[in-house]
Amino acid sequence: MVTDTTIETKKAWKVLDEVMDPEVPVISVTDLGIIRELHFENDTVFVTVTPTYTGCPATEVINMLIRAALLEAGFAHVHIEQVLSPAWTTDWMSERGKQRLEAYGIAAPLPRQQVCHPQRFALEEAIRCPHCHSYHTRRISEFGSTACKALYQCLDCQEPFDYFKCH
Amino acid sequence: MASLPYLLHLADNALILGHRNSEWCGHGPVLEQDIAITNISLDLIGQARNLYQLAAPLAGPEATEDSLAFLRDGREFRNCLLVELPKGNWAVTVLRQFFFSNYQSLLYGQLQQSSSAALAAVAEKAAKEVAYHLRWSSEWVIRLGDGTEESHEKISEALTALWPYTGELFTPAAYEDIKSIGFALEELRTSWLQTTAEVLQEATLEMPPTGWSQQGGKEGIHTEHLGFLLAEMQFLQRAYPQAQW
Numbered sequence: 001m002v003t004d005t006t007i008e009t010k011k012a013w014k015v016l017d018e019v020m021d022p023e024v025p026v027i028s029v030t031d032l033g034i035i036r037e038l039h040f041e042n043d044t045v046f047v048t049v050t051p052t053y054t055g056c057p058a059t060e061v062i063n064m065l066i067r068a069a070l071l072e073a074g075f076a077h078v079h080i081e082q083v084l085s086p087a088w089t090t091d092w093m094s095e096r097g098k099q100r101l102e103a104y105g106i107a108a109p110l111p112r113q114q115v116c117h118p119q120r121f122a123l124e125e126a127i128r129c130p131h132c133h134s135y136h137t138r139r140i141s142e143f144g145s146t147a148c149k150a151l152y153q154c155l156d157c158q159e160p161f162d163y164f165k166c167h
Numbered sequence: 168m169a170s171l172p173y174l175l176h177l178a179d180n181a182l183i184l185g186h187r188n189s190e191w192c193g194h195g196p197v198l199e200q201d202i203a204i205t206n207i208s209l210d211l212i213g214q215a216r217n218l219y220q221l222a223a224p225l226a227g228p229e230a231t232e233d234s235l236a237f238l239r240d241g242r243e244f245r246n247c248l249l250v251e252l253p254k255g256n257w258a259v260t261v262l263r264q265f266f267f268s269n270y271q272s273l274l275y276g277q278l279q280q281s282s283s284a285a286l287a288a289v290a291e292k293a294a295k296e297v298a299y300h301l302r303w304s305s306e307w308v309i310r311l312g313d314g315t316e317e318s319h320e321k322i323s324e325a326l327t328a329l330w331p332y333t334g335e336l337f338t339p340a341a342y343e344d345i346k347s348i349g350f351a352l353e354e355l356r357t358s359w360l361q362t363t364a365e366v367l368q369e370a371t372l373e374m375p376p377t378g379w380s381q382q383g384g385k386e387g388i389h390t391e392h393l394g395f396l397l398a399e400m401q402f403l404q405r406a407y408p409q410a411q412w
Binding site for chain 1: 302
């Protein structure tokens with residue numbers, strides 16, 4: 001049987017649009033930008049995934065969720081491969097993903113990396129509060145509840161919030 | 168192609184320091200810094216995993232990332248002595264992290280040009296995270312050194328205690344010669360000393376002279392502390408072989 005791989009590929013991408021990051025359950029793996037490649041060979045779908053952070057403990061759960069979703073959608077065989085290079089960057093996050101983060105109460109990464117260098121006491125980024133939209137915020141800690149986030153507090157509405165730091 | 172002993176050396180450094188830092192989990196001086204040091208742990212253990220995965224196929228048909236981490240004895244570990252020293256107080260932990268991140272930042276800069284594409288990829292990925300570790304630890308060294316009388320005293324003591332262990336980072340073992348790793352390890356020391364001098368100066372701490380250094384870890388000759396660490400870290404896999412979550 002000849003399968004139309006263009007249609008199948010589109011369908012597989014659509015399935016992955018619904019696979020959510022287990023630690024930030026509003027953003028999908030495609031919106032995160034961690035699916036680097038997807039193709040078919042006969043009846044096997046090959047998915048190339050890159051981790052956000054080296055030690056991200058969600059990586060294995062994410063691979064399991066991807067496999068389960070594709071199998072459930074009727075794809076017979078799933079092969080997942082991990083690549084490290086090029087290293088993931090928040091530049092790969094989709095606009096839709098950023099909007100969903102904001103709606104969920106997590107400030108989205110800034111479009112341009114500002115502090116990913118080792119310079120000491122660098123100027124803090126102006127991060128917008130996802131609750132009241134004030135820029136009058138301060139960084140509490142550059143390491144947050146997961147590797148990909150920093151802790152901020154809004155000085156106007158006083159709410160603490162997570163910032164999905166640029167990387 | 169990177170050699171097995173070299174990959175194990177890189178992985179062991181990351182794993183042992185990652186484990187040491189994880190001892191702060193739930194014990195950090197304040198919640199945010201508890202989270203910071205354990206995040207750094209997680210990054211280091213992630214690096215160790217990637218490196219053990221590269222090492223495993225070279226270590227024999229039975230070897231896996233888990234067997235390399237959990238089933239080797241102390242003499243087979245090739246980490247530097249610096250990373251196995253007890254976590255000590257907060258000053259010891261942040262100063263050790265600064266020394267190590269400063270070294271790792273330079274090392275991963277070089278390894279990104281490695282002739283082994285797989286090792287270069289691990290270094291490229293980790294280098295971005297190490298930039299965070301280096302900034303965070305530098306800032307803490309400065310805060311403590313240029314802080315109160317008590318914090319200054321504590322980090323001065325940490326400096327005296329840790330300094331003799333920094334030389335080993337730049338003393339090549341047999342498997343670290345320029346031909347095998349692609350760069351001269353000793354040459355990284357100049358940049359390392361420069362960054363260290365800047366940070367110590369800003370921290371109002373006196374830079375100790377370079378001279379004699381403690382060494383042996385890279386060749387498997389360790390301090391008495393490693394055995395206790397391994398006893399705790401490896402207990403589960405030793406007592407219940409093949410145990411899984």
